[in-house]
Amino acid sequence: MGWLRLFFLYPVSLYQGTAFPFALLFNYLCSMDSFSTHARHLFLLAGGGALALAAMGSFAVLVFIPALGTVVLIYSLGPQEVHRWAFFFQMSWQTLCHLGLHYTEYYLQEPPSTRFCITLSSLMLLTQRVTSLSLDICEGKVEAASRDIRSRSSLSEHLCRALPYFSYLLFFPGLLGGPLCSFQRFQARVQGFSSVCPRYSFWTFTWKGLQILGLECLMVVMRRVVSAGASLADCRQLQCIYVMWSTAGLFKLTYYSHWLLDDSLLCAAGFGSEFGESPGEEGYLPDADIWMLETTHRISLFTRKWNQSTARWLRRLIFEQGRAWPLLQTFAFSAWWHGLHPGQVFGFLCWALMVKADYLIHTFANLFIRSWPMRLLYRTLTWAHTQLIIAYITLAVEGRSLSSLWLLCNSYNSVFPMVYCILLFLLAKRKHKVN
Structure with missing residues (x-):
């Protein structure tokens, strides 16, 4: 069971790689004046929905439901109540899903579905965005468009005002991984986007690609070392120290590679550090x-x-x-x-x-x-x-x-x-x- 997280990180990286061309396309479209803010939100949301269905299958509904519930809470509650209820709702939902994993692993003694593990990972990232957004609203950093869901506005107007929240919670560059992007930064990039210098972008992505390639090569070597050696179950005395160090090294290399890929995807879509900071905006912080x-x-x-x-x-x-x-x-x-x-x-x-x-x-x-x-x-x-x-x-x-x-x-x-x-x-x- 200790290798489960390593196994499901590989298909996650695969799906992140397939999303890369769409991130570059989004970057390119944002440089066109005809690509409106509304269209940008729809592109990010549609990409997130498609990526969720491709990576999670029917389990994607476990991510869509709390995203919808969070937006309803934002529109239904006052700013001082949003965070408490959003936190309680999201963590309760995530805990129920984790209990399902416990039931499969410990009671049924069966390996869980890879798609379900990807869903849990996405839910954990969604929890970050939900609580970050609710804290911003509670602290007055973000002002909700409307909190009266029963107002006389038409359904289409309600959906238009809710679109930025849906787009933020489910946008495809951050759905399966990547550093946490605040709602303020997300909105600043979607509303005031300017394309980055192609030469700078090329060398940035080339350097990140070389780093990922180097880490992948090291992972192949470490995987062979770990597979050829003893395990904690049959190691002897001081040999167990080497077994622990080499196994943990393989885990760390896997995370480093995954984080660099996630960071590259966000940068390709225009949410990276090279695009500068807006006043009062939470700074971009890569994971690795x-x-x-x-x-x-x-x-x-x-x-x-x-x-x-x-x-x-x-x-x-x-x-x-x-x-x-x-x-x-x-x-x-x-x-x-x-x-x-x-x-x-x-x-x-x-x-x-x-x-x-x-x-x-x-x-x-x-x-x-x-x-x-x-x-x-x-x-x-x-x-x-x-x-x-x-x-x-x-x-x-x-x-x-x-x-x-x-x-x-x-x-x-x-x-x-x-x-x-x-x-x-x-x-x-x-x-x-x-x-």
């Missing part, structure tokens, strides 16, 4: 900062840079709203959002402890380590330890099931998070005494 992720010696920095747009969304939605234990609330919600599988609950709670320990360890080290040779040694050791802890968390989250989690916890790999847990206890106790 590979160099920073692979070189940092701090778990807290890795956490902020891993899937960056999601990290920013979680910070805004949970961390900044939480009054008590905001860090724990954020990681607990992340486990809920991912589906509440046993490995995910353990992995995200472990991650929260590691981030807390990271802050205390590095604060303490900065006070007492002065010479550059000791700092170099310290950075090297903490880099290796950070990479191994992240590998441990990755296998816990991606393994998901209790059996996979049991194998991981019973291996030598548990030493690495245990060291940080002990240091967290000792340094927290020391800090308390000092205070």
Whole structure:
């Protein structure tokens, strides 16, 4: 079961690749004055509907229903009530769908449909857009066109005013992946679009394509290494550390490649960073900062840079709203959002402890380590330890099931998070005494 997410990411990448020509077509059409804002919204919405049906089949209705429900809530409720009800409705719907996956995997003991897994992934991304939009309305950043669904306006007028919301929630470049695009940015691009310099666009996409190709080649090598070696079920002692590192490396390479493809699709459609920012607009943030992720010696920095747009969304939605234990609330919600599988609950709670320990360890080290040779040694050791802890968390989250989690916890790999847990206890106790 631990490989399920890897398997369904490949067809997702395939569908994202087929959407690429349509993104370029949208980019080209937007440079024409005859292509109105209304037509742009319809193009994005129709593309999203077609992509959903192609990738999810009949399961696409599980994405269409909450999108429709969200628009109804926006038109029916006041700005201060929208976020609470939209959050409750969307997370309840997503949780019911995740429970269906639990039932298939753990009760029926059957592999779930690939289309259903793609649908769940799309629902998670829809949750981001729904809650981001509802928060914008609640905070006054976005003004809903009308909140009286019973007004005397005709049905066609209601649909025209609701079209931007439908288009945003289901637009095809962000349906199956990609960094979270705020509604403000989405509207700014649709309403005031200008085509990018062809030469700049060509070199941008060429560079991204070379990066994806390089990652795919590395993935082939890593897949052969992982397949030829032992697994956590039959590894011996220190060999389990190598098994964990190589398997987690394959997962990370898969995500990096997928995120770069998603980012390229958004850029091709005109929602990327190279088009500049509008005043008051939430900046574009790509998900993958590979160099920073692979070189940092701090778990807290890795956490902020891993899937960056999601990290920013979680910070805004949970961390900044939480009054008590905001860090724990954020990681607990992340486990809920991912589906509440046993490995995910353990992995995200472990991650929260590691981030807390990271802050205390590095604060303490900065006070007492002065010479550059000791700092170099310290950075090297903490880099290796950070990479191994992240590998441990990755296998816990991606393994998901209790059996996979049991194998991981019973291996030598548990030493690495245990060291940080002990240091967290000792340094927290020391800090308390000092205070």
